[in-house]
Structure formats: C-alpha cells, structure tokens
Amino acid sequence: MAGAVRGLSARLRDVSGLLAGRFGRPEICAHETDPVRNLVLTILSQNTTDANRDRAYERLAKRFPTLPALAAARPSELEEAIRVGGLAKAKAKAILGALARISEERGGYSLDFLRGMPLPEAREYLTSFPGVGVKTANILLLFSFGMPAFPVDTHVLRVTKRLGLVPGTFTLAKAALSLEPHVGSGGHGPLHLNLIRLGREVCRPHDPRCAGCPLLTVCPEGKRRMKAHATGGSGGVAAGGGRSEVKRSRAGSPHGEPRTESPSEAAQPKGKGCIA
Numbered sequence: 456m457a458g459a460v461r462g463l464s465a466r467l468r469d470v471s472g473l474l475a476g477r478f479g480r481p482e483i484c485a486h487e488t489d490p491v492r493n494l495v496l497t498i499l500s501q502n503t504t505d506a507n508r509d510r511a512y513e514r515l516a517k518r519f520p521t522l523p524a525l526a527a528a529r530p531s532e533l534e535e536a537i538r539v540g541g542l543a544k545a546k547a548k549a550i551l552g553a554l555a556r557i558s559e560e561r562g563g564y565s566l567d568f569l570r571g572m573p574l575p576e577a578r579e580y581l582t583s584f585p586g587v588g589v590k591t592a593n594i595l596l597l598f599s600f601g602m603p604a605f606p607v608d609t610h611v612l613r614v615t616k617r618l619g620l621v622p623g624t625f626t627l628a629k630a631a632l633s634l635e636p637h638v639g640s641g642g643h644g645p646l647h648l649n650l651i652r653l654g655r656e657v658c659r660p661h662d663p664r665c666a667g668c669p670l671l672t673v674c675p676e677g678k679r680r681m682k683a684h685a686t687g688g689s690g691g692v693a694a695g696g697g698r699s700e701v702k703r704s705r706a707g708s709p710h711g712e713p714r715t716e717s718p719s720e721a722a723q724p725k726g727k728g729c730i731a
Contacts, residue, residue, distance in 0.1 A: 466673065467634065469673055470618065470620075471645070474646070474669060476669060478652055480645045481649060490567065490595055491554075491566055493594070493598060494591075496508070496512055497591050497594050498550055499537060499540050499546060500540075501591075507541065508540055511536075511537040511539050512540075514539065515537050522564040526554040533547040534547045546586075548585075548586075549585060549586035552584070553586075556584065566599075569596070570600055577600075577602065578592045588628060589631050589632065590607060590628070590631065593606040593635075594606045597643055597644055597647070603643050604631075604643060605631050605647060606631065606647055608627065610658075611650045613654055613658065614653055617658060617663075617675075619675045619676070663680065
C-alpha cells in the first residue's frame, strides 16, 4: 500500500513538472478572494460558459451591490438578474439559501471562521449546503483560504483518467479526494489550473491532440492512441473520449452539484464587479 501511495505522489510530481514546462506555473490569488463572493460566483459558474457566468455575475452585482441587498432579494428578482447564466431558478435558490443560513448561523455574511478548521471539516461544512458539492467546496477552500484542496472538474477528471491516475469509474468527488493528499505542497492550485488548460487545449474529449501533448511520455492512453494511429487501427490520435465518458461529463456530479465549466477561473472574480 505504501508503495502505491508513493507511486501516485511521484506520478503527480512528474505530471506537474511536465505541465509547468509547457504552460508555466500559474499564479493564483488565493488569499485575496472573499469566500462568500467566491461561493456566489462558483454557484453561478455551474453548467454555463465563462462568458455567460461573467455576464450573470455582473448583472447580479449591479442589481444587488451588497451582500445584504442580495440576501434580501426576492427569488424572482434574482432569477431575472442571473438568467443569462442558465438554471436561474436553481442557482437563485442555492445562493439565497446559502446566504440565509450563513447569516443565521454567523450573524453576518462571512465564512472567515473556516480558516481555523481542518480541511476535511471545512469541506464537510460547505458540502452541507444544498447545491454545493466537493468540487465547489474545494474551489472555495483553495482559492479563498489557500488550503491544500484539489478541485476536480470535467477537464481534470478526463485527463487524470486517461493518465491512469484514477479509475475510470471515479466521480469528480472521488477523484478529488483520492488525488488531493498526494499533490505536492503548494502545488494544488498550479496543477489544477494547468490540468484544466491541458484538457481544453490538448486532451479534448472527442479529438485529443496526443502527438503534441506534454504528458505523452507518462500517459498510457496517449501511447495506446499513438500506437493505434501508427498501425492504422481504431482509437487513434483524433479518436473521441468515448460515449460513456462524454455522457458522464454532461450528467453533472453527485451531491446535487451541477457540472462547472471552469471552476478555477470562476473562483477568481477580480475585475468582474465584485459584491461589496
């Protein structure tokens, strides 16, 4: 068992280093992002594009410039403000429910008390909110508090499955909890961001660009595809990720949390009309 753990940690170090060699080491503004703003923005990011998420957040911030004003909004008002982001009814319910509970329990709109909690306890608290799963909780804990949480979205899940780092049956939540302890100190944010970039630009669902992938030397799936392509067989470089994989990515994750298009970018609302 110890050998298997060391093997996963070593492979993640290799992956992180190769990605940094291609994309650099992304900077994250973890300690500058307000947790409650982060939570609102991340809920808005679910099942939509970055552009529509940003438009929804800007309209929300313009209509409700403070958190108390947002918390006092009627559901129909909030739904109208964020409609461009899709799933307005569900998202409005999640946002208003979260704000009401935070205010009732904490006497204000702050999640700063989570800073003093161990990571598992802080995550358990956040996932007790309806509509907030492990992915959303990890985004907030990583980017707002600088905790060593590892968010896994559909891009990260697809890449890590192809790399053989997690079983093909794993969900977003299972993959996150499995990989998180084995990411090097200080590496959770950069690895998360670079895996998303790789998944968008190279390791795409339908036509992965294996020949130009920086992880080809450590990717069993990539090697298989390259071999099949060279011999003229099926499953070559431009082959898709498989119907079951695409179907799972569209179905969303467990814990009542819809799929998020870009969790890491959603967690950094600078310049997007932040709520005061």
